[in-house]
Amino acid sequence: DADVTQTPRNRITKTGKRIMLECSQTKGHDRMYWYRQDPGLGLRLIYYSFDVKDINKGEISDGYSVSRQAQAKFSLSLESAIPNQTALYFCATSAQSGRTDTQYFGPGTRLTVL
Amino acid sequence: AQSVTQLDSHVSVSEGTPVLLRCNYSSSYSPSLFWYVQHPNKGLQLLLKYTSAATLVKGINGFEAEFKKSETSFHLTKPSAHMSDAAEYFCVVSDQTLSGGYNKLIFGAGTRLAVHP
Numbered sequence: 001d002a003d004v005t006q007t008p009r010n011r012i013t014k015t016g017k018r019i020m021l022e023c024s025q026t027k028g029h030d031r032m033y034w035y036r037q038d039p040g041l042g043l044r045l046i047y048y049s050f051d052v053k054d055i056n057k058g059e060i061s062d063g064y065s066v067s068r069q070a071q072a073k074f075s076l077s078l079e080s081a082i083p084n085q086t087a088l089y090f091c092a093t094s095a096q097s098g099r100t101d102t103q104y105f106g107p108g109t110r111l112t113v114l
Numbered sequence: 115a116q117s118v119t120q121l122d123s124h125v126s127v128s129e130g131t132p133v134l135l136r137c138n139y140s141s142s143y144s145p146s147l148f149w150y151v152q153h154p155n156k157g158l159q160l161l162l163k164y165t166s167a168a169t170l171v172k173g174i175n176g177f178e179a180e181f182k183k184s185e186t187s188f189h190l191t192k193p194s195a196h197m198s199d200a201a202e203y204f205c206v207v208s209d210q211t212l213s214g215g216y217n218k219l220i221f222g223a224g225t226r227l228a229v230h231p
Contacts, residue, residue, distance in 0.1 A: 004157070040123070040223050040224075041223060042204060042221030042222055042223050042224055043158075043204070043219075043221045044221075045218065045219070058218075090157065090158065092158075100146035100163075100165050100208045100217045101217055102148075102160060102163060103219060104160070105150075105157040105158040105159075106157050107156060107157040108156075108157050
């Protein structure tokens with residue numbers, strides 16, 4: 001969805017390096033999410049944020065941190081990258097909508113840690 | 115806890131034949147269910163969504179899914195496959211057990227659909 005953008009789209013880095021993945025959205029949504037995708041495991045939630053002052057850990061937050069700089073921006077950081085963080089990372093957004101939000105995903109960032 | 119199982123990791127069909135991608139879920143609550151599609155090197159696109167209204171849900175590109183509570187299933191179908199349908203498909207259940215109004219999404223492992231001429 002072109003309304004959710006991620007940068008960079010691809011990144012190769014070395015073990016121990018600090019990496020930041022960025023997500024921006026023009027959908028006006030208040031909720032943002034970071035997921036990682038590994039083959040055969042679907043997507044797993046790393047962190048989520050309901051608004052600028054709200055940050056919550058997901059199921060696999062160890063080794064990651066996030067920053068919600070503005071309603072439209074949500075960054076994911078790997079303070080010291082390790083090879084098992086090699087994965088496809090997705091940002092998603094949603095707006096509170098009745099019973100269940102619909103999440104809209106960005107195009108993904110493919111990260112390789114050597 | 116809620117979970118979702120996609121029964122086939124790979125499905126192969128010929129162009130013009132029906133598509134069936136199977137999904138079973140486990141839920142203690144009345145679930146919300148989604149199907150997303152991921153084309154190669156693309157993000158996830160919402161195909162359709164069930165939230166306790168009509169049990170037969172129509173989505174984009176001719177796909178539909180039927181919610182069957184008695185079978186705890188939410189299978190995705192399409193009458194006639196097109197080459198452009200080749201992609202990975204994810205069945206997703208919404209976990210509504212968390213506080214704060216947050217609906218956590220629980221993803222299946224995915225089904226890769228191949229369409230042959």
